Amino acid sequence: MKRAARGQALVLASLSLFLLSLMVVLSFNLSHALRMKTRLQQHSDAVAYSMAVLQARTLNYYAMSNRAIASTFVAMNTVHAYMSAASSTGDMMRAAQTDFYEVMGLEFAQCSPCPWPPSACLHCLHGLQALRIATKFGREGRNYDNKVKNTENTFNKAVKSLDVMMNTIHASQKLVGTELINALRDGNSSGLDQLRQINAPEASTVNSAVGGMNVAEFSCAIDGMVCALPGRPSNASNSTRGIEITEVANASRPDWTANRSYPLEWLNPQFSQDLMHNIQGEGATMIVSHSGSAKTVNSRGNGAFHNANAGNDGSMSGSHEHGDTFSFWKHGIGVATYSSEIESDANGGHHSPSGAHSGNHNGFGGANTKNLLACTMQGDCFMKFRADPDQKHDFGQPHVYSYITMPLRADAVTKAPWQLNTSATVKWDNGGTGTATINLAANEGAGLSKALVYYHRLGAWKEDPNMFNPFWRAKLHPFTAQEAAEVLTAAGQTDAAQMAAVPNLPL
Structure with missing residues (x-):
């Protein structure tokens, strides 16, 4: 009998162990790569969401600061209301003089030559007495004009201070927007770098071109x-933005600022007593009608303040x-009318009656007189949302990518012993059939994420x-195929x- 062949099992066992080891190494490499890919995607999601949160906070800051700007308009209107109400006192006295x-x-019309004694000529005497009372009313009118004139400097300072406050608020809006733009561009500013340190220290920052898309989305909002994005609405005119903030400010006025009507309970009691009785003694002088209003307007005159003012850009x-x-x-x-008017603008303003006026009223630069980026500390601008009717653009609500x-893979084999080499490949020579290569894991992965900054008021979702x-x-928001591309x-x-x-x- 021929002797049996030996050693075949050893060869098969060695080959099996080699393949098994290769599978173990491959599984370790793939598991490590999948784990790192999961970390990368979670980090990318966290960065997109966090940038969106920063943007939402910025827009909320704009909303609150826009309210502060509107409130400053209201405060400025109220200051003008006090000044015009005070200015009207002198003209009330002059109306009584009239x-x-x-x-x-x-009285003189009823006066006729009469015999002695003079008591028979009462109408003539009353005419002279009425002239003296009229003179007293005129003198009191000038006195009240001077009182108002003495407060005009303080009034102008108040108006200018309110205007500076509006400019300062807008400057802060621009600063907040600049910081947000930096964060949207690199995903690493404004504290976002801590995400990378915690989640994935080995990860890159946001791709610069993708960051540019984020900045464009914010700018278009x-x-x-x-x-710079195609298909988006163009900017409204400066006047249109001025109309919006003016309408909001005028709608926010308190009742006294918006509508001062009869009876005039705000008049000083001593003034009222002097006007009604003290100066003339007998009889009375009464204010039988009054209309007063303070607002942000675009023209002078009674109609601008008391009627609807279409196209009012403030x-x-x-x-x-x-x-x-x-x-x-x-x-x-006797019946007479009185009036007073005061405006502050960039051209010196206006103040009547003239006796209560001593200087220019140029403390207000206008509601929206400049382009937004040129407005810091030089105009009373505000941030306005750019609505988009296209549902595909989420109605103008910004995206963040x-x-x-x-x-x-680990950057050193010592950190991952299962990595046979730094190239993530295994090659072997198969004799006459050539060489073979197995890629154990991709060297680099990418995380792609999208978030949406959206507006939602609880209980009023249609707003x-x-x-x-x-x-x-x-x-976080799903990609469309076009967006991902x-x-x-x-x-x-x-x-x-x-x-x-x-x-x-599927993405």
Whole structure:
């Protein structure tokens, strides 16, 4: 019998152990790569969401600071209301003076030559007395004009201080926006670098081109900033933005500022007593009608303050008063009108009656007189949301993208003994059939994420997005195929972009 062959089992066992070891190494490499890829995607999601949160907070800051700007407009209107109400006191006295000129005329009209004693000529005496009372009213009118004139310097300082406050608020809005733009561009500013240190120290920052897309999305959400994205609405005019903040400010006025009507309970009691009785003694002088209003307007005159003012872009802040007096004394009566008006603008303003006026009123630069980026400390601008009717653009609500890369293998074999070499490949020579190569793991992976900054007011979900209510929020949001392709193209991954653009391809 022939001797049996030996050693075959050893060869088979060695080959099996080699393949088993290769499978173990491959599984370790793949498991490590999958773990790193999971970390990378979670980090990318965290960065996109965190950038969206920063943007939502910025928009909420804009909303609150826009309210502060509108409140400052209201405060400025109220200051003008006080000043015009005070200015009207001198003209009220002059209206009473006119009343007594009329009384004098009626008394003299009834005066005729009469015999001695003079008591028979009462109408003539009453005419002279009415003239003296009219003179007293005129003197008191000048006295009240001077009192108002003495406060005008303080009034101008108050208006200028309020204007500076509005400019300062806008400057802070611009500063906050600049810091946000830096964070959207690199995903590493404003404390976002801590995410990378905690989640994935080996990860890159946000791709610069993708960061540029984030900046463009933010810019297109703010009316007045340059929007480089195609298909988005153009900027509204400076006047249109001025109309919006003016309407909000005027709608926010308290009742006394917006509508001062009869009876005038705000008049000083001593003034009222002097006007009604003290100066004339007998009879009375009464204010029988009054209308007063202070608001942000774009023209002078009674109609601008007391009627609807279409296209009001708020080039001046001011107030207007007018009313009627009625006097009766002895055998005569008189009726007259009074008024006062004051405005502050960039051209010196206006103040009447002139006796209460001593200088220019140029403390207000207008509601929205400049382009947004040129407005810091030089105009009273505000941040306005740029609405977009296109649902595909989420109605103008901004998107935030993240594209981050990270090595999926350890950078040194000592940190991962299962990595046979630094190339992540195994090659062997198969004799006459050639060589073979196995890739154990990809060297680098990429994380792609998207978040949406959206407006939602609880209980009023149909409310349009705006920058007067602080209800901006952030959430992770699914990609459309087109968006994913655009982000990947911006990141330089054209092959992946072509795959992402395939219809119905799950992302």
